[in-house]
Amino acid sequence: MTKxxxxxxxEHLKLEFRAAHEYLAMSIWLADxxxxxxxxxxxxQSADELMHAQRIIDHLVERDQKVVLPAIAAPPMSxxxxxxxxxxxxxxxxxxxxxxxxxxxxxxxxxxxxASVMLQWFVNEQMEEEAAARAVLGRIRLAGNTGVGLLxxxxxLSGGSMPGMPQPPADGAA
Numbered sequence: 563m564t565k566x567x568x569x570x571x572x573e574h575l576k577l578e579f580r581a582a583h584e585y586l587a588m589s590i591w592l593a594d595x596x597x598x599x600x601x602x603x604x605x606x607q608s609a610d611e612l613m614h615a616q617r618i619i620d621h622l623v624e625r626d627q628k629v630v631l632p633a634i635a636a637p638p639m640s641x642x643x644x645x646x647x648x649x650x651x652x653x654x655x656x657x658x659x660x661x662x663x664x665x666x667x668x669x670x671x672x673x674x675x676x677a678s679v680m681l682q683w684f685v686n687e688q689m690e691e692e693a694a695a696r697a698v699l700g701r702i703r704l705a706g707n708t709g710v711g712l713l714x715x716x717x718x719l720s721g722g723s724m725p726g727m728p729q730p731p732a733d734g735a736a
Contacts, residue, residue, distance in 0.1 A: 564672045567665070568627050571677075574661045575615055576632040581654045582611035587637040588647055597712070599719030600644060603698075607651070614684070621680050645699065645707045652695040659688040694724050 585608035592601035622629050641647040662684045669677035698715065705711025718724075 563625055563627055563674060563677065564668070567668045567672055567674060567677060568622070570661075570665050570668050571618055571622060571627075572630040572632075574658075574665060575618060575630070576634070577654075577658050577661050578611050578615035578618070579632060579634050580637075581658065582608045582615070583634050584637040584650070584654065585611060587639050588641070588651070591640055591647070592644070595644075597644065597716045599716035599721075600647075603719045604651075614687070617680070617683070621677070625676065643707045644712060645702045648695065648699040648702055652692065652699055655688065655691045655695050659692060662688055697724060 585604045589601045589604035589608060592598075592604055619629050638650075641650065662681060666678065666681050666685065669681055698719075701715050702712065705715060
């Protein structure tokens with residue numbers, strides 16, 4: 563693995579850990595604002611971000627590379643409204659996508675096939691993450707940032723479905 567690619571992976575860990583920290587703070591804020599479905603969604607997103615960081619750490623360890631765990635600043639603890647929070651989520655996901663795309667380019671340039679293969683999972687994951695964040699944000703903008711519309715979105719999230727995203731067929735076929 564090239565020095566630049568290793569540095570890139572370690573830099574990317576900052577984004578994953580920052581997102582995990584921020585999503586946990588968002589989950590707390592949403593719970594405090596009586597939006598348990600949104601809170602559950604953000605708590606799951608926080609756990610997913612930690613899993614993403616672990617995937618990168620595992621890749622580096624398996625390849626006998628040095629992992630540098632980043633310092634993480636305290637996250638914001640309040641937002642003007644659920645819409646502003648979701649705008650922040652989408653921005654985080656776009657930042658992560660941009661970083662993954664940069665890592666892919668570095669891995670391709672270095673002809674580092676193991677890194678390229680591992681990163682392909684992240685490319686697919688980020689497409690889903692951005693789509694989900696856009697879908698929830700779109701629903702909030704459509705239904706409104708308060709009242710019954712917001713409660714309906716919260717109920718959808720409580721039920722485990724992602725508002726505005728296509729659902730898999732009932733028979734489980736993809």
